[in-house]
Every structure is written in structure tokens, then in C-alpha cells.
Amino acid sequence: MTRVHQLSGAAGSTALDAMYAAYYASIAQADESRDGTVRHRLRPEVGDGTIEVTSLRSGFHIVRYDVAFAGGHQVGYTFPGDHFELEHCVDGRMHIRDANAGAGDLQARSVSLSPRCATEGVVAHGDGERYRAVSITGSWTGLESYLGGLGAGALPAIGPEKVARERYLGRSVALRPVAGPLEEIFLHRRLSPGRLLFMESRLVAALAALIDGLSVTTPPADDRDRALDDHEVAALRRVPELLWRERHAPPTLADLARASSMSVRRLATGFRALYGTSVMDYHRRRCLDRAAALLVETDWPVARIGHEVGYASPSNFGYAFRRDRGTTPARFRRAHS
Template identity: 30%
Template sequence: MRAGFEGSDRVTRERAGAWYNVGMEAMRLDGSERDLEEFSLRVLQSAAPIETPSPFERRMRWDVRGNTGLISASTLRSGISLAAVRCRWERAAGMVVDHAPMRLEFVLSRGPRMRMTSSAGDSYLLGGGTFQIGQVKEPLRLVCAWDASTLGQDQDNICLTIDGRRLRELLGSQVLPAPLERIVAHPGAYPRAAQAMSPALHRLLDEILGCSARGTSRQLYLEAKGLELMAAMVDQLEESEGAASPLLTQHDVARLERARHILLACMVDPPTLPELARRAGLNEVKLKAGFRALFGTSVFAYLRNHRLDEAHRLLRQRACNVTEVAQRVGYENPSKFAAAFRKRFGVSPSTVG
């Protein structure tokens, strides 16, 4: 895969987050140390350190002029390549990707929508809590563009790639599930399948992006989650084959994503349900029912879990004491925080870290 930020007809070399043109020089984004270095220097125009949490993973974080992000690329023993990205841009941006022929690709994308246009003439949106599948058999150029409405919001993406033969071995079958067989036989437009992510996929995306395991346990964790995610995506594909029209439209999903973003941005002082519904462009009934359908839990249960997960992360980092952590995630009463923490994690917050 060759990638670079590119402008219109003239070559521009502006700061990170604006449009770029790196010509046709190869810059593969498959997660090797050299590739991440080139991404850092050409796209971010700033040297970002590359971490190696384990021999099978490369990871890079950046905070460059307000643009922040994390890339983690892992090669799993199951044969799955797993790439996880969380980024936030402060300027309208775009990227041109020369996509080489590849294996089956499963993409989860949550957050603001990005317009993708291929050299084959296809155009689609990536983001908004969608799950997409494709397979490129001929070289393809993708032009990706974020607009001003996406600025200041987290864009979460996970991409799994796997060879069809290896997937059949994992499934213990001579053939792939019917939806995948059709993609392999007739790859056509990219992507071939797109639908709203299920609650299970939202949960797995959070668990992979939020993985705090280290060393050998990290390798085991990502291996297990990569396989679980692949299984959940295959299950969703098969179940959707005979399903009726989905409960939520893409319009609903986009607004529920907006509600989730507002909720997490106001974690310490969250809006009421009526206020959240108004700000997201939904009525309160649709907000409550749709949030549960899309994310698998109620609005404030989702917020509570996010607060506690963030508290656990802070305690692991030893950034603050228990009382300070409780306040930072929105708990005024340390005793209530400790009780909620024990209920979720089975241990007292004072024992973490």
C-alpha cells in the first residue's frame, strides 16, 4: 500500500493535517518499523517514536500541532494481520492510497465519516459505526477526504486481513461462508459489503483499542481478540443474509455516533437524556432504543463503563491517587466510585497499579 497526503494539481507541503503530496514514492502501511518511520516523516512531518510492546507488534503515537493518534500493527499467529488506529485531526485533510492486491480485508470504522473514492469510480463513506469487507485483486487508488465537520473527533478503525485459505482452515471448512465466497469469486467494487456494526463489534473495537496488557499476556490477548473479532464479523455476515431491514438507518447510526461522542466528551458533567437527544438530532425514544440496539447497553451504562475503564487506565499508569482518579472520571463520592469499580473489575481501585 502506498500512501500520502495530496493536494489538487499543485504540490503542497503544508503542516500535518492539511493536504499533502508525496509523489509516487512507495510508502507501505503494513506496520513494519521502516513503514511507520516513513509515515511519521512524510505525513506527520515529525519524528514519532516507535514502540515494540512485543516481537509481533509495532506501535506509534503522535501529538503534532494538535493532531493526535495511535497506530498499532500486529501479525498474529492465527494468520490474521491486525491494524488498529485512533486519530484526531484539527484541520480538514485528505489522503491518497495506492492499494495493492491483497487478502480478504475486514474493516470496522467508528467516528466521523470519511469519503472514499476509488480509481474504479466507486464512492462510499467510511466511519459512522460501519463494518465493511472487500478484496482487491487489481491495483487500486483510493482518495480519502475528511471535511471540516469531522475535526476534533476521534476516528477509530480496526482492519483485519487474512488469506482465504487460512480462514477456511480456521473455520474447519473446505469453503468460506457464502457471503465471503461471493466476495472472493467476484471482488468487483470495493468494499463489497457494508452494514452497521453490532454491539459485539463495538465492544471488541473498544477492547482492542484499549488493550493495556503487556508482554506475553498482550500477545495472547490480541490473538484471542483478533479471532473473536473475526468470528463475530463472520457471524454477523451470515445472520444478515436473511435478516429483514435493519432497525436503524444510516441516518440513525450517524446521529447515535454523534450522541456517543458528545457523551464521552462530557464524561465528567454529562448532559441529561433530553439534552443529549436534542444535541444529537434525535428524539428521546429513538436515542434510548437506538443506543441500546447499536451499542448493546443503555446510554448511562455505557458512560459508566467508559468512566470506569478510564479510571482503570489511569490507576495502571499511577498518574493519580484513587480520590483524584474518581474526580477526573466524574465521581464526586470516592466511596461510590470504589463500589462501582469493584463491581466492574472485581478488585478495589487501591489495589490497581
């Protein structure tokens, strides 16, 4: 049976804080760490996983989700126009149904930005579906004050309503650079004196990427997709899973084009229109992101992880990982363990 909960109120208000506290208490048991992070462990009858909430000195909250709800889960929300939320889905998906923005799924590697207007709707998780994500919450007013204190100046204009809807539903390619700093927060597990400072630094990096993204005037995803028919869009959306499934012997672009019933050029340009990057860059990033997660979440040897994500030799994996993350797999594991 799907559980339904309700949240409403202004960010930072006593009423909303009380609603969140009641919500967490109804689904989880809480443990607080030395730095003030509260880890909510889902009750067995609710599901499996944790929701971690860290309050920063800047006034923002960082919420890290790693959950799978038994029987499904729904949260209704009613927020005023000053409510700010920036969320990156690391893995899995969350369905959004909003009265103004419409409906869509926040999927892996996508970023959602709340519009600067009142919102009302429901977010939902399917039965047993794992959802991993990081969210920054606060207020737009607080964000402007924070950026002003950093000397960043005013936020760029949010843009037309249609563009704001696309950003809210996770369809804006321009916001994808925000994912990097937020994913670092998700992967960071080490309890240390500098942990809050690390999170604050990643918050600043994410906001810098957000400002850059808001400054880019790209057409919304459905405009870019307009030249693609429904069959082509469906075929292109199967490409990432095909690459992952065959990662130990990756198909060429020609192989993918044949499997998708389109030309190589059509595949390449269509994929870039949908995902904002090339086919192989997308696949490489997915493999290395998965490797980073395995380095933190498992005690597997580095060589095994490299093979798991498709690299034929440990040296090739080490070179690719170091080039992407700026450090070796072993050092990355130590820094995030």
C-alpha cells in the same frame, strides 16, 4: 497542507509490504521492541502520535493508531478482493470515500469490515483531529485457513452488497461486539513475555464476535432509520454529547426528550435504532471506556478518574467498573501499564 499517500497491492505481497514501509518511513521514525512490534513515531512536521504494528504468528498484523496529523492527511488505496481488514475506532473519526461503497465517517465505537471485493478510494483525517483505532489486516483466504485450523468451520456468507457497504462504512450494529476485544488490544501497554499471546487471544475473540455478527441478519442502518425524519436523526445524534457534557448531573430520558422535541418513547426507540443499544447503556459504556483509557494513559488517582467520568463516589465507580470489566480499576491499571 494535506499530505496524500498511496497504497496498493495484495495483503502479504512484497509490493504492498514495500509500500507500507516507504509510507511509514516518510511520516515517522521507527523503534522496534523485543517482541517485534514496530512503533512509528510521527515526525513533528507530520503531526503527533504513534502507529504501532505487531506481526502475529497467525499471519495477521495488528495496527494500533494514536495520531493527530498536522494539516490533514490522506491515504489513497487500491486493494484486491482478498484484502481483509477489520478496524475499530476507539476515539475520533476517519473519513472514508470508496468508489463502490460510497462515503462516510468511521466514528468512535464503530467497526469497519472490508468487503470481499476489490476496493479503491481514500481515507482522510482532518487537521489536528486525534484518531485512536485498532486494525487487523491480512487476507480473506488466510482468515478462512486460520479459522479452519481452529475448528471454527466456514465463514458465514458476507451478504448482499448493500449490507457489505454498511459494514465497510462502520454502520453495522451487528459488528459492534467486535469492538470489545479490539479495544483491549488498544489499551494493553505492558511489555511482557505473554504480550503476543494476549494479542493472539484477543484476535480470536474478535473473530468469534465477527462470525456471530456476520450470522445476524439485521437490516442496514439506513433501513432502520427510515421511519425517522432528518430532524429526529440530527437530534438523536446530539444526545451522546449532551449526556457526556452533563455527566455529573445526567438528564433524565424525559429531559432528553424535551431537548430533542420528541416523546420519551420516540427518543428511546429511535436511539436504539441508530446506536443498537439503550440511551443509558450507551452512556454508561462510554463513561467506563473513557475511565479505562484514563487508567492506562494517566497516573490520576482512581477516585479522580471516577469523578471525571461522572461517578459521585469511588465506591459506585469501583462497583460499576468491576461489573463491566470483571476486575477492579487498580488491577486493570496494573495489568495494562
